[in-house]
């Protein structure tokens with residue numbers, strides 16, 4: 001059986017894990033939420049590289065994983081190159097805002113991108129944006145850093161989540177260049193799919209929300225050399241171990257809510 005290590009700054013990576021569990025049901029998953037150090041998006045690049053190295057080292061040394069999924073846009077932007085240098089033989093799959101998919105879906109050509117400040121300020125994001133804009137020149141991306149939003153989702157704080165979604169969507173819609181309204185919204189942080197009901201309601205039916213769980217899961221299946229989709233045993237929790245550097249009860253609750261699993265999280269000192 002393949003074992004797959006997954007980490008994020010917190011509960012957000014569960015949105016990627018949800019897709020991984022559906023796409024690779026026969027695998028054993030080890031998920032680490034680095035909640036004691038969340039949010040990553042407002043930390044220095046060096047701090048995010050350091051935490052990502054610790055997460056990867058823990059998963060490799062204690063669970064001998066066959067592949068690593070960096071289920072965090074911010075950690076991918078800042079640390080995935082370094083992780084690949086450190087572990088050249090380990091398949092490592094990162095997560096990037098789905099600009100290309102959004103460009104192929106948009107009819108108005110105006111796309112909103114919500115992500116952390118760390119992701120949007122990164123060189124990796126600038127390169128991705130440059131590549132997509134060069135191949136689809138009619139597209140305009142309005143990028144909005146969402147300070148505090150991942151943290152509100154992490155703390156399961158619905159009123160702050162609602163307030164920040166309203167604030168950041170207004171900021172994206174207020175950008176008048178180009179004049180067309182956005183018709184596509186990229187959720188460029190793995191926490192944000194858990195605010196999708198609020199964002200959908202605020203955006204209305206004419207705006208498609210784009211996230212990255214499914215393509216990341218398919219890519220992971222491919223890098224492991226697996227072909228047809230397998231089957232999970234009747235007890236879904238059997239193939240899943242959850243760890244949190246913060247409060248394990250919060251991760252257990254989030255996993256119950258979003259993954260419908262009975263797996264309970266353990267505390268990790270790392």
Ligand code: DGL
Nearest residue numbers: 009039040041073074190
């Ligand atoms: N979930 C992460 C991401 O995809 C990071 C959120 C944060 O910790 O700031 O960027």
